[in-house]
Amino acid sequence: MTGDTYPAARIVAGAVEQYFAQCRAAMPGFPEIAPAPDGQTIEQIATTGFWASLRQEEGRSPKISLAWVPPEQAGHPLRFARPFPLEPGLLARLAPAVERPGIHLGVWEHGGELYVWGTTRSIPPACFVLEVVQPGLLVIKRRRAREDGKFANVAVLHGDQVKMVDERGGDLPAGMLNTSPLLAFASTRSWTDSVNVVVQLALSMRTHGHGGSLLIVPRDSDEWRRSIVHPINYPAEPAFTGLSSLAALEPDEEDRAEWMDAVRRAVDQVAGLTAVDGATIIDDRYDLLAFGAKIARSRGSAPVERVVVMEPVVGARPAVVEVSELGGTRHLSAAQFVRDQPDALALVASQDGRFTVFYRPPGQDTVHAHRVETLLL
Template sequence: MIRKSTYAAARAVASTIESHFAQQQSEARQRGELNIAPAPSVKVVEALIDAAFWASLRKEEGQSPRISLAFLPPELAGNPLLFSQKLPLTSHNLTKLAPGVERAGVHLGVWFEKGELYVWGTTREILSFCFVLDVSEPGLLVVKHRRSSGFGKFANVAVLKGDVIKIIDERSDSLPDCPEVLTSLLGFTSPSSWNASVNVLVQLAVSMRAHGKGGTLLVVPANSDRWRESVIHPMQYALSPAFSALTELMKQDKVDRSQSLWQGALRREIDGVAGLTAVDGATVINDQHEVLAFGAKILRSDGNELVEQIVVTEPVVGNEPIIIHPTHSGGTRHLSAAQFVHDQRDATALVASQDGRFTIFSWSPCEMMVHAHRVDTLLL
């Protein structure tokens, strides 16, 4: 029998997560997709979260565990590393295994037999919509799944921090009268939007957040130089010609994009561009992914007013928009990014904080003000 959970949040969220995976997989099958992972039951979700939570509070050799669990039978995993003896799914066993499996991309495989959950080994290759549970830090768990494309960041489903539960709102990319606000930004949870092309902005955001130094990325139209009115000149690190390595990679045939060599090259270029955002000032790229400058200092352009208020939302169930002064959304990075988007309304600003918060600023035509999207929960 699966052990009864003692982590209250696991019981509270299990049914919602089970429904999410059942719906996602049903829709994927209707689209004709193959190689879809089995969906977890409510009891399985609850047991996995419970074991992972208590493991996250333990330490092995003085270190807190950072692990990833994948609910999948070994025969459906790619090139699995199999234990000769299955290990019961307990917080003790997860903590002991953690030092050997903390590298990115390594999942501890979990399955059940005779009503008991067990850890069967590790794998780097899992099926589409496979239930994945990441232990990011003590008390912080992220439920996610692999996208149907098989490449890029996993789609987050829920974030649990102690007793706080945040369920990702899949409808947040279709706000009334503002379809472009989120759908044209990142399209986080929509498999179709991800499959249409590799979403470079998503991966840049992940890489910016990962370097932990904070930074600002301004995305401007390729067919206009009006953005230059909103930065101080001369720019110390302007690029001439524009750096176009990402652009050239994205021009390659879709067949080539499935190759590991292309994917590796894309990751390297994304990390390189994201690294520039750690330099004081903003990195500027256009919507064709050409890097135009970094270390750029933002200023209010002539004839524009100071931004006095912004609307802030977070794409989680139950979140309500609030209107605040931009200084209340963060520090000087957030204020300058809000001013830039206020003046350059066809631009987007991505801002990473050193504490892990991540905000995307865009102009909202329905609110007629800058819209700050808090997306930390999507990038964990």
């Protein structure tokens, strides 16, 4: 390698190389598996992406997705007449043309050097992808087996911080799996089984950037109303079923793309309401009940002071912290809501990109806070 180095890329390269090697070994006989990058390639791509993220073109920071894939495995790519050497200035210049979701710059090796050969929307399973999210923030991902599913996050590099995602560390306790919303966060591996509505809501909430709270309550109970200030600012009467009716469908494969597009539009419609001051409330079948709702501590309930925080990151351990360490009023009210309504789930997006899922395990008084922004980037 030549030029400036990026220590975080060097630190993570070995672990990421091993991860992708294991991915290939776990998919024997699967057609068109992407090649696994070696540690030096990973370090060079991440380093170049990092320095590109600190540049600006016309006052804008670049957002780029780089895929380690040869043109022959990229479906019907747009190929440049000649490949360009992989370097930060090139990435910053090309970023405006490829910043929309689903478009990748293809990177491959020739003569011992890495080159950008073109752009593609199609990449094979287990493909290494580096996404430049914002200045100094990179996410290493891989494409799952289903091309229409969310990519799996492998590692997050933020400045000098490195977080390797623990695919098992994201698992919730088995006793929590009796309610459908919690199945969405039961395991990071479950995110690719189908269109995961709760995860899509979380992604959309995080994307709008205003921060917000989403409460998911049982359909067959009105107990949650005891923890809400009345009258509710914006109740839905009758409940809005636009998202729930789509989520209940099981489309044929030929209709899947159209159905997924409709689900995403409905998700954005509901998630957009969380930008309004107050909490948005849906039931566990995704019927919209209200938005702009104010949370209140139930009569006779003890206030929440501490929560158990967990994060699906290698080496992370549960820690008991003051609720104020997680955020402000939005986090405190969400923690109080699930303390008083143990059958509910609360999703909280912060304006700075943090995302927390609050729940109360069966038989416990302690509220748990599941930090999942490393999975949503």
